[in-house]
Amino acid sequence: RKEVEQDPGPFNVPEGATVAFNCTYSNSASQSFFWYRQDCRKEPKLLMSVYSSGNEDGRFTAQLNRASQYISLLIRDSKLSDSATYLCVVNGISFNKFYFGSGTKLNVKP
């Protein structure tokens, strides 16, 4: 079983839509969780950390469910510029190693 699993998509949504991605992880001892964004042929960039109580950054909301071992990312009022691949990231047993999901591709259409 992979350490981190994501639905690869693509998710094709119109501008202004709300879209949600989920990600499951296998190591119940994981402590750090992140969402990264990766544009085509570019490096991943940190979008937001995911905290136990859930957190929001503008149109983006991240949630953590430890009991079910999944994290989610909600994007409200989608913009064309949100089109990218969203990578779920979870740390391993130590902070020295992070596991990435394969990414979920989002296409926001006019």
Added chain:
Amino acid sequence: DAGVTQSPTHLIKTRGQHVTLRCSPISGHKSVSWYQQVLGQGPQFIFQYYEKEERGRGNFPDRFSARQFPNYSSELNVNALLLGDSALYLCASSLDRPSHIANYGYTFGSGTRLTVV
């Protein structure tokens, strides 16, 4: 301030050759991690170095090696290249304080795109 810098940006090698990739972390960051990203997949952890010592290793063959220098820059070496080594190689920089990593994650360089033919 410069971000994480990697060189070269692109590289084409033939099977069996050796390659060296280079990374300079953000100023003040003491930890460097290397990741391999094959097309269509998420990055896979290769190594982490801190204070010139290996702190973590992923599931990669011994053909992959790395080192860190006193100025915290790092090299990733791959011997006996295979076609399957074609990928984007990413270097990630961090302060390596657990609280920092836990809250802020890593900052990646723009990567070296290696093509093995």
